[in-house]
Amino acid sequence: MLPPVASERRARVTCPTGGDPFRHSAHRRTVDIGPEPSGPESTTSGTHTGSPRGVVGGTGTRGSAHDPPLPGGRRRRGSRRCRPGRRPSPCGPHRRRRCRRVRRLAPPRGGPVAGRAAAQAERRRPRGRPAAAHRPRRHAAQRGPGPRRERGDPRRPGRRAHVGPSRPRRARPRRCRGCADHRAAPGHDLHRHRGRPGAAGCPPERLRVRSHRGHRRARARRAARHRPRRPRHVGARGDAHALSRRSRPRRQPPGHPRQRGHGPAFRRWRRRPRRHAAPPARRRPRQRARPRRCGVDRADRPWRRPDRRRPPARHLPQRTRHRGVVRRDGVGHPRPRRHRRPAPPDPGPQHGRGARCLRRQRPARPLRGALPAHGHSGSRPAVSTTTLPAVVRSRSDLASLLTERAAGGPLVLVPTMGALHEGHASLMRLARERAGADGTVVVSIFVNPLQFGAGEDLDRYPRTFEADLELSGAEGVDVVFAPVVEEMYPDGIPHPDTASNAVTVQPGPIADLLEGASRPGHFRGVLTVVAKLFGLVRPDVAIFGEKDFQQLSLIRRMVGDLCLGIEVVGAETSREPDGLARSSRNRYLGDEERRRAVALSRVLYAARAAGAAEGLAQALAAGRAELREAEGVDLDYFTILSPGLTELPEDAAPGTEARALIAARVGTTRLIDNLAITLGGAS
Numbered sequence: 157m158l159p160p161v162a163s164e165r166r167a168r169v170t171c172p173t174g175g176d177p178f179r180h181s182a183h184r185r186t187v188d189i190g191p192e193p194s195g196p197e198s199t200t201s202g203t204h205t206g207s208p209r210g211v212v213g214g215t216g217t218r219g220s221a222h223d224p225p226l227p228g229g230r231r232r233r234g235s236r237r238c239r240p241g242r243r244p245s246p247c248g249p250h251r252r253r254r255c256r257r258v259r260r261l262a263p264p265r266g267g268p269v270a271g272r273a274a275a276q277a278e279r280r281r282p283r284g285r286p287a288a289a290h291r292p293r294r295h296a297a298q299r300g301p302g303p304r305r306e307r308g309d310p311r312r313p314g315r316r317a318h319v320g321p322s323r324p325r326r327a328r329p330r331r332c333r334g335c336a337d338h339r340a341a342p343g344h345d346l347h348r349h350r351g352r353p354g355a356a357g358c359p360p361e362r363l364r365v366r367s368h369r370g371h372r373r374a375r376a377r378r379a380a381r382h383r384p385r386r387p388r389h390v391g392a393r394g395d396a397h398a399l400s401r402r403s404r405p406r407r408q409p410p411g412h413p414r415q416r417g418h419g420p421a422f423r424r425w426r427r428r429p430r431r432h433a434a435p436p437a438r439r440r441p442r443q444r445a446r447p448r449r450c451g452v453d454r455a456d457r458p459w460r461r462p463d464r465r466r467p468p469a470r471h472l473p474q475r476t477r478h479r480g481v482v483r484r485d486g487v488g489h490p491r492p493r494r495h496r497r498p499a500p501p502d503p504g505p506q507h508g509r510g511a512r513c514l515r516r517q518r519p520a521r522p523l524r525g526a527l528p529a530h531g532h533s534g535s536r537p538a539v540s541t542t543t544l545p546a547v548v549r550s551r552s553d554l555a556s557l558l559t560e561r562a563a564g565g566p567l568v569l570v571p572t573m574g575a576l577h578e579g580h581a582s583l584m585r586l587a588r589e590r591a592g593a594d595g596t597v598v599v600s601i602f603v604n605p606l607q608f609g610a611g612e613d614l615d616r617y618p619r620t621f622e623a624d625l626e627l628s629g630a631e632g633v634d635v636v637f638a639p640v641v642e643e644m645y646p647d648g649i650p651h652p653d654t655a656s657n658a659v660t661v662q663p664g665p666i667a668d669l670l671e672g673a674s675r676p677g678h679f680r681g682v683l684t685v686v687a688k689l690f691g692l693v694r695p696d697v698a699i700f701g702e703k704d705f706q707q708l709s710l711i712r713r714m715v716g717d718l719c720l721g722i723e724v725v726g727a728e729t730s731r732e733p734d735g736l737a738r739s740s741r742n743r744y745l746g747d748e749e750r751r752r753a754v755a756l757s758r759v760l761y762a763a764r765a766a767g768a769a770e771g772l773a774q775a776l777a778a779g780r781a782e783l784r785e786a787e788g789v790d791l792d793y794f795t796i797l798s799p800g801l802t803e804l805p806e807d808a809a810p811g812t813e814a815r816a817l818i819a820a821r822v823g824t825t826r827l828i829d830n831l832a833i834t835l836g837g838a839s
């Protein structure tokens with residue numbers, strides 16, 4: 157009888173034939189060797205060559221290389237298996253496993269199974285088969301499906317309990333023709349394919365989901381089919397369990413729709429249909445929110461997690477990793493093969509070599525809010541094709557895209573805050589012109605929080621990204637760089653009132669005038685973000701509108717004073733037919749406000765006319781007169797300065813260049829405008 161096991165210990169047992177134990181995995185076995193021997197033969201290396209309790213090496217019925225040869229030079233059965241230097245068996249690991257020469261049965265644990273479980277087990281037990289309590293226990297080290305009762309019975313000392321099977325060796329299971337992978341899939345598949353005829357040990361191609369341990373297991377499964385089914389909650393050793401769907405392995409056997417009572421264990425708690433909660437306003441206390449819809453498990457999709465967290469990025473299809481990035485065909489991040497669309501028809505010559513490689517084509521949707529084309533019924537949008545620019549969301553993607561761009565022509569940047577309109581389109585056209593056929597036009601769309609003061613319209617600033625893309629594409633833009641705030645301010649937005657070590661651009665005193673007087677800190681925000689954009693895009697040319705004249709002046713100053721080596725181009729203000737300067741904020745205006753807003757441009761044009769005829773003083777007077785006529789316009793400033801935004805002498809000479817600037821609130825909308833004046837008068 158085996159002594160009681162106080163603690164278990166695992167050790168590596170060398171092949172008793174003396175072969176190199178690491179040469180062949182079959183020679184390296186981990187077996188339980190029972191309690192730590194206290195005597196001097198105890199080994200800390202875990203290598204047993206003797207025969208301590210429960211471990212016997214090399215003296216089994218199978219013989220070994222050390223056994224004397226049989227008559228006729230024959231060896232005992234099994235001795236060839238561990239011969240050092242022998243080539244690995246072609247049949248794979250299930251054959252090598254037969255080299256296990258050192259075995260020990262687990263000591264019997266406790267008494268017979270008691271109570272209800274025992275009664276159930278007894279009822280389920282097929283006739284003719286000994287009850288579990290009366291069968292010898294299988295040991296973990298005794299892998300393989302063969303019936304173990306012949307292997308040794310501790311209660312029958314006549315049997316050799318500690319050695320390998322004494323039964324005659326069975327005929328080897330028939331090998332699959334074809335490759336070694338054509339074997340029965342383990343675990344979960346067993347339930348699904350129970351009762352289905354299949355080639356012995358060689359299930360159909362679609363069932364090959366994981367490698368497995370070989371034919372012996374397949375044989376065991378076939379045997380298991382004829383056993384009465386065990387309730388799932390009674391976990392019996394040797395019975396197949398559902399594959400875990402939690403962590404590894406993450407590969408899902410294909411085609412396993414969940415059936416009631418057959419789903420993996422972790423989902424059972426969710427069997428009751430979930431009630432969808434009402435909208436938040438009508439939700440009762442403690443009623444849960446409507447569950448977020450998840451995709452279903454499919455072989456080609458990432459697995460849903462039980463807690464509905466987003467699957468890790470490495471399990472997502474590549475296309476969803478960088479959200480929002482429209483990748484170019486070919487270079488950089490090619491679309492995974494199964495998601496590739498057929499190549500669009502060659503758009504023909506566009507705006508040059510660089511443009512063609514950076515842009516994609518797709519049918520255009522009508523612009524948001526755009527009126528239907530003249531004569532169009534409006535029921536069906538006219539189908540047009542617009543070449544969309546590449547959209548880049550991250551600094552790194554921008555860097556790689558621009559590195560790959562066709563060298564040659566200049567790189568021209570148009571910084572914007574989006575909600576693009578015809579004023580921006582005029583800038584893009586100019587940019588395309590400056591870039592030429594070989595150059596690249598980049599439009600940035602970023603609503604920069606740093607240039608908005610407290611209480612300003614940062615949150616309600618119009619955002620119309622889809623329409624912006626269409627417009628950019630129509631104007632021949634190659635790349636739209638539309639970063640998120642974290643991409644531009646990874647350490648947080650460095651507002652003056654927040655503690656931050658970030659370096660920002662401090663504009664000179666001109667930033668305290670006009671717009672700066674009404675919006676303290678505004679130009680620090682503008683110059684900081686423009687400097688960042690310059691650093692990221694590294695343009696040769698940057699185009700800004702004259703509509704934001706003070707901004708244009710300060711950017712010119714920054715580029716000059718900080719030697720940034722970028723050509724800053726000012727584009728003339730684009731206006732509505734009635735003279736109102738186009739602006740993203742015009743969208744805020746109601747009809748009446750829109751009508752009143754024209755007053756700003758009227759003041760400027762009146763000043764220009766008077767200044768050109770009579771000089772500075774008359775220009776100012778004419779403008780003020782016009783303002784008095786205007787209704788519902790809350791003036792912020794109206795002034796005439798030099799183009800450098802310095803004061804002009806009252807008796808400025810005829811021919812002096814000047815700038816009339818105005819800012820006013822119409823309703824809640826703050827609008828700005830300006831106009832160039834060449835002073836005239838008596839000389």
Ligand SMILES: Nc1ncnc2c1ncn2[C@@H]1O[C@H](COP(=O)(O)OP(=O)(O)OP(=O)(O)O)[C@@H](O)[C@H]1O
Pocket residue numbers: 571572573574578579580582583699700701702703704727728729730731737738739740741742
């Ligand atoms: N009507 C216009 N004509 C020419 N350039 C313009 C016009 N409107 C804006 N721009 C220029 O486009 C660039 C981006 O401006 P932005 O995105 O702020 O648009 P916006 O119309 O000026 O918006 P906002 O209403 O905030 O002033 C700036 O250089 C700006 O001067």
Ligand SMILES: CC(C)(CO)[C@@H](O)C(=O)[O-]
Pocket residue numbers: 571572573602604607682685686704707
């Ligand atoms: C230059 C700018 C893009 C910086 O955010 C913005 O001030 C604008 O659109 O004028």
Ligand code: BAL
Pocket residue numbers: 607704
């Ligand atoms: N185009 C001006 C940007 C602003 O008003 O913030």
